[in-house]
Amino acid sequence: MIEVKNLTRYYGEKCAINNVSFRVEKGEVLGLLGPNAAGKTTTMRILTCYMPPTSGDAWVAGYNIWEAPMEVKKRIGYLPENPPLYHDLRVEEYLNFVAKIKGVPGNRLKSQVSSAIERAGLTSVARQVIGSLSKGYKQRVGLAQALLNDPDVLILDEPTVGLDPRQIIEIRQLIKNLGGDHTVILSTHILPEVEMTCQRVVIINEGQVVAQDTPENLTRRLRGTERILLELDGDTRTVEEVLGRFPQITSREVEKLSGNGHVRYALEVTEDIRNQLARAVVESGVNLYELRSEAYSLEDIFLHLTTKEEEAVA
Numbered sequence: 001m002i003e004v005k006n007l008t009r010y011y012g013e014k015c016a017i018n019n020v021s022f023r024v025e026k027g028e029v030l031g032l033l034g035p036n037a038a039g040k041t042t043t044m045r046i047l048t049c050y051m052p053p054t055s056g057d058a059w060v061a062g063y064n065i066w067e068a069p070m071e072v073k074k075r076i077g078y079l080p081e082n083p084p085l086y087h088d089l090r091v092e093e094y095l096n097f098v099a100k101i102k103g104v105p106g107n108r109l110k111s112q113v114s115s116a117i118e119r120a121g122l123t124s125v126a127r128q129v130i131g132s133l134s135k136g137y138k139q140r141v142g143l144a145q146a147l148l149n150d151p152d153v154l155i156l157d158e159p160t161v162g163l164d165p166r167q168i169i170e171i172r173q174l175i176k177n178l179g180g181d182h183t184v185i186l187s188t189h190i191l192p193e194v195e196m197t198c199q200r201v202v203i204i205n206e207g208q209v210v211a212q213d214t215p216e217n218l219t220r221r222l223r224g225t226e227r228i229l230l231e232l233d234g235d236t237r238t239v240e241e242v243l244g245r246f247p248q249i250t251s252r253e254v255e256k257l258s259g260n261g262h263v264r265y266a267l268e269v270t271e272d273i274r275n276q277l278a279r280a281v282v283e284s285g286v287n288l289y290e291l292r293s294e295a296y297s298l299e300d301i302f303l304h305l306t307t308k309e310e311e312a313v314a
């Protein structure tokens with residue numbers, strides 16, 4: 001449904017995105033995840049044909065962004081970072097207005113507007129002036145205008161930014177329900193959002209795609225490196241000597257829990273050495289309180305992939 005090939009965009013000297021490629025299948029909800037300034041909005045503006053890339057190519061709903069930008073635009077509903085709402089208009093009036101601009105034919109105007117109102121959960125405020133609505137409801141109005149004319153593809157730029165926690169949950173649920181009927185790309189810098197709403201995630205950092213997969217697979221991919229948490233109480237030098245026997249330990253962080261030798265280590269290891277480690281610790285006379293392996297969360301992976309020193313992990 002969407003294919004993005006080697007998109008690169010410069011603003012003057014500044015490279016905003018560099019060689020970005022990914023695909024989105026029909027009915028899929030794809031998360032474009034990355035920290036601020038990663039290039040999410042730039043990518044979305046190119047896909048919606050708001051501006052051309054410096055180089056590269058993309059197809060949306062069967063049309064090429066260079067050859068048929070008008071056809072692409074017709075098939076996309078776009079929720080920009082700051083949707084241009086008319087605060088003096090009532091919800092219904094505004095949506096009517098946008099529907100006309102989008103070229104929805106007169107005989108379908110009414111049904112399109114009421115269907116968008118219903119799907120965005122705006123029925124109870126349809127006659128209210130937009131300026132009087134809460135931020136969450138304003139965002140729904142933005143979502144409703146994107147839904148007008150039933151586009152194949154929805155492109156939602158940070159749809160939950162600035163909302164309160166309850167509004168966030170509601171909007172996420174709404175978006176999740178839109179998948180299937182629509183192909184959705186949403187951008188976010190919030191990791192749990194991706195886990196909750198998306199089937200697939202493209203992680204972008206400093207203009208480059210650093211990973212793409214399902215949230216589950218991304219988590220699994222880093223299993224090659226595991227982490228062991230080790231809580232013990234004993235002579236520091238003995239402990240260091242024991243740990244030093246294991247070349248599988250690639251890094252260690254230590255946290256003092258109370259006075260003396262009561263500490264907790266977070267060890268990064270190349271393989272599961274819990275067995276040998278437990279035996280060695282106990283045999284050395286150190287008190288062992290806890291030893292367990294900890295799987296990486298998607299959050300850890302995101303940090304690994306988007307933190308400079310750790311880029312090797314990608």
Ligand SMILES: Nc1ncnc2c1ncn2[C@@H]1O[C@H](COP(=O)(O)OP(=O)(O)O)[C@@H](O)[C@H]1O
Pocket residue numbers: 011014015016017034035036037038039040041042043
């Ligand atoms: N109109 C512009 N002119 C110059 N630089 C821009 C412009 N828009 C974005 N940038 C730069 O391009 C990079 C990517 O920006 P953007 O796509 O907005 O990232 P994101 O949406 O992930 O925060 C940033 O470094 C940003 O400062």
Ligand SMILES: [Mg+2]
Pocket residue numbers: 040041042081157158
């Ligand atoms: Mg942005």
